[in-house]
Amino acid sequence: MKDIISNLLLQAAQTLVSDTSQLSIMLERPKSAEHGDFACNLAMMLAKPLRQNPRAIAEQLVAALPPSEVIAKVEIAGAGFINFYLADTTKQLIVKQILEAGSQFGHNSTGEGEKVQVEFVSANPTGPLHVGHGRGAAVGDCLARLLAANGWDVTREFYYNDAGAQIDNLTKSVLARAQGLATDDPSFPENGYHGEYIADIAKAYLAKETVSADDIEVTASGDLANTESIRNFSVAYLRHEQDLDLRAFQIQFDVFSLESALYSSGKVEETVQALIESGKTYESEDALWLKTTDYDDDKDRVMRKKEGGYTYFVPDVTYHLEKWNRGFTKVINEQGADHHSTITRVRAGLQALDVGIPEGWPNYVLHQMVTVMRGGEEVKLSKRAGSYVTLRDLIEEVGCDATRFFLAARRADSQLIFDIDLARAQTNDNPVYYIQYAHARICSVLSQWGGDVAQLASRDLSALSAPSEATLMQKLSEFPEVVKNAANELAPHMVANYLKECASDLHSYYNDTKFLVDDEATKLARMALISATQQVLKNGLDLLGLSAPSKM
RNA sequence: CUGCCCGUAGCUCAAUCGGAUAGAGCACCAGCCUUCUAAGCUGGGGGUUAUAGGUUCGAUUCCUAUCGGGCAGGCCA
Known part of the structure; x- marks a missing residue:
């Protein structure tokens, strides 16, 4: 149009x-x-x-x-x-289009089937997922769904930092717990993890339990002298826990990548050699540095520490080189804004490698911090102190749909306040229920009508001329633009806003007009309109990963 | 001190590429169920879009400065 x-x-x-x-x-x-x-x-x-x-x-x-x-x-x-x-007849066309396109309505082929990777969550395997990860999960998953709706071939990927100093830290913490040390014991690791889950891992380790995650299965040896065994078991244990968190949040990944694999395959070492050969590195103070200042950084960054290990961004560069080599000309990394300083370093490393990667690659979507409120007070999120709200707790209290909606319905780059009491107490006033209720209401009317929905697309729609009908049809016709814009802007919250508006127009229409009237032509035209609305709501809810209940 | 993000109604948030009278929800006030689900609808009050300048036909949006909040600036990730 x-x-x-x-x-x-x-x-x-x-x-x-x-x-x-x-x-x-x-x-x-x-x-x-x-x-x-x-x-x-x-x-x-x-x-x-x-x-x-x-x-x-x-x-x-x-x-x-x-x-x-x-x-x-x-x-x-x-x-x-x-x-x-x-003209009225022009406005009415949209109803027919929606009914004919069905679940594909609003989708387009902008991506032309090209590969795109969305990396998100990528939490360290050092504890259960918390609300911040939840925001990343909700936003990242919606981005993936949006890109798919725009014709991209999407791969969802989770990257595990299972090789750094934090993992050593985790291993030491589990060992200390297994030895019966309390977290306030002077000999407990200084920067150790204090959460109770560490004790659970220690107990499971001593009981020689078996845990599995993705494609691995690890059985604990129970031997406290074997730090390698403790380490492998602890990582597997927490990866399994995170798998459960993700499952509760109804999020699935296509690929899990491991930092440790980049080391064991020698890829990290290859990257370092390539960087040295590029001439963009130098040695100073017993360390190896990358001249990131050549690429808009404030200062050069250490690649290899005095002790010989690499800093975290080196395997990150390797990992992204791998992504490029795997054919992802478009990559979107969804991560917390607290990691924004890695962007310059990773891109600098990739440019220094000079393998034809475009300057702005990869793309980043950063979400700001989530502040959790409970009982009118902020709940501090500290993994090491061990007192924090886990994603699974949140899902249990608030529900999966509501949690996803809350976390995805706001612009990623503004801080988010998640008030648990509010989300729990006002369950019925939650916007997600408002949207789902509109869908359920339509389902109810259509089932009471009892006719053949499949026939509605070919009905005469000329009876749809009331203002509330025109408003609703106009709103429905905007959906394809919303799908396109939200993907272009990498802004899933636009879908959430649209759905609220669409549901609102439906509720107004519902209250203002009786659908199941005696006049057959009018009734059928209205059935067609609400059926089209049902389809759009369903398609939109689907983009956010939310259910579209037929009864509430 | 430096860089990035944010600042919109009492609270939580919108506002497409710079567009017309800045919109919703919660809370508050007044109405609507004998009628397809009241988890809903209709109406009302509530704003100098943090502040001061600039760019132009037009600025919540772009630029500069200031104030306030968050994050980063570790050979942690």
Whole structure:
């Protein structure tokens, strides 16, 4: 529809401007229905080059507009906006389109089947997932769903930092617990993990339990002298715990990558050699440095420490080189903003390797901190102190759908306050239920009608002319744009906002109009409209990974 | 001190590429169930978009400065 109107405007513009090739016709959805169904600011854009009053230009444009059946009325308003009012029959087309496209409505083929990887969560295997990981999980999963809806071939990936100093720390903590040390014991590891789950791991280790995660299975030796065994068991144990967390959150990954594998395969060493050969490194103070200042960093960064180990960003560079070699020309990393300093380093490393990776690759979506409130007080999230709200606790208290919605419905780059009491106490006022309720209401009406939904697409829709119906149809027609924009902006929250609006229009319609009326043609047209709305709500809820219940 | 993110109604948050009278929910006030699910709807009050400048037909949006909050600036991740 946008294309049709743009085309009309372009033809009109040709009568005023000799060269229309540089002209971009921008059509927007006015916020207010008084301003029509589409509005165009072309006259204002042309005001300067033509040195004329925008309203005068608008009048000339409108006069030159070729006649079209799809448009009922064109008006000039405000500073020079050209407002288009669609004919009723044009508005009604969307209902048919939705019913015919079904679950594919709103999807497009922008990605052309190309590979894209979304890496998200990527928590260290040093504890259960907490709310911050939950935000990453909700946002990352929605991004993946959005990209898939835009025609991309999506791979969801989780990267485990299972090789660094934090893992040594974990191993020491488990050992200390297994030896019966309390966390406040002077000989407990200084930066050890204090959470009770460490004691659980120690107990399981001593009991020689077996745990499995992804493709590995580890049985504890129970031998306290064998730190390698403690380490492997602890990591596997926590990976298993995280798997359970993710399952409770209904999130699935296609690939789990391990930092340790990059070391054992020699890939890290290869990267370091390649970087040395690139001439972008130097030795100083017994350490090896990368000249990241050549790539917009404030200072150079250490690659190899005095003790000989590599700093965390070195395997990160290796990992991303692997991603590139695996054919992902588009990669999106969803992570907490507290790790934003790695972006410059990873990109610097990749550029220094000079293997043809574009400068801005990979893409990052950073989410800000989540503050958890309980009983009017902030719950501090400290893994080492061990007092924090786990994702699984949250899901149990608030529910999976509500938790996902809360965490994905806000812009990633603003801080989020998650009030547990509020989320739990106001379960019924939760926006996710508002949306799902709209869906359930439609299901209920359709089932009471009892007719054949599949036949609705071919029904005569001319009875749909009331304002509440026009509003709803207009909203439905926006869905494909929302899917496209949200993917372009990597902003899943736009889907959540849209769904709230769509549900609101449905609820208004529901209260304002009786659907199951005696007049057959009117009834069928209304069945078609609410059935189309049901489909859009379902498709939208699906993008957020939420259920679309038929009964509530 | 330096870099990044944020600052919108009492609270939690929106606002598409710079567009028209800045919108929802919660809370507050007044209405709507004999009628398809009241987990709903309708109406009302509530704002100098942190502050001061700048860019232009037009700024919540872009630029500069200031204030406030968060994060980072470890040879931790």
